[in-house]
């Protein structure tokens with residue numbers, strides 16, 4: 001039936017639950033539905049010029065334009081209209097989002113750090129990134145969850161967290177600085193769109209925005225999409241420490257969400273990541289993402305040694321009660337790396353997760369009716 005899919009991923013699309021829950025994702029991949037960003041590009045803003053507007057005026061237009069976007073998208077989803085029938089507007093919803101993003105970066109609040117630095121003037125906040133985005137690699141990733149592979153993954157340098165256990169610390173934390181990169185290369189919106197084109201041509205099922213964390217690069221990603229036309233899923237793969245404003249920009253553009261949900265105890269979350277109010281921010285954003293669009297989401301939860309009762313079980317409870325159609329990847333990949341191994345401060349974390357801990361988590365997920373095997 002899905003003979004165009006790669007052999008190694010065929011089996012997952014024989015699973016009726018995956019097919020039912022990922023209708024939009026599959027429809028785009030089959031060419032029967034449109035990626036949301038393409039509809040965002042066709043949605044007009046009722047303005048002839050964006051230049052003289054204040055940020056609050058632009059947000060007001062964003063709110064109004066979203067209502068228009070929702071109507072257009074709903075018609076297309078129901079088959080009452082097609083994207084080909086729509087004209088290219090003089091100013092699109094995507095143009096408005098790009099313009100807002102360019103304002104935000106001058107007083108940066110893309111994430112809940114809210115550093116309020118002007119990154120266009122090389123003032124650096126917590127992520128230490130100016131306005132030019134840095135990519136470290138972009139390739140067809142076959143290690144993601146089965147419904148996602150091959151995934152056109154684009155890894156950005158830099159992160160809004162400082163995880164003590166980070167397994168990607170060379171690109172998230174130790175990448176040097178903007179004047180002296182240990183890794184990666186600068187990209188422009190146009191060069192980033194070419195990277196997307198290459199990945200799509202090579203057979204990617206999605207464009208997977210990740211890092212580090214992709215959040216500091218929202219402005220570049222949105223502008224890259226103005227230069228891109230391929231009907232391919234846009235996937236947000238993030239720690240979800242995005243600000244409300246950052247979320248507003250992403251919500252209509254992303255088709256699929258791949259959020260982390262690691263902690264449920266803020267004290268431990270802060271000790272691990274140096275982020276405050278982790279639980280409130282991450283759950284707020286995950287719920288927002290879930291409720292906007294098509295509920296198509298895989299939540300990644302990494303089990304940590306000794307943290308099943310404090311974090312894993314309440315997280316599973318939260319998922320069952322708030323995002324019931326999301327799959328949850330209950331991950332056993334914890335390794336005591338970066339600052340953890342050999343550090344007396346973290347001695348309770350300096351081991352692998354036991355099979356008893358994994359069993360406890362997975363049995364509890366089964367009791368709650370959470371689907372995890374399909375994305376394991």
Ligand code: SF4
Pocket residue numbers: 108109110111112113114115116117124125126127128129159160215216
């Ligand atoms: S993206 Fe976040 S961490 Fe980076 S400067 Fe902006 S608010 Fe600060």
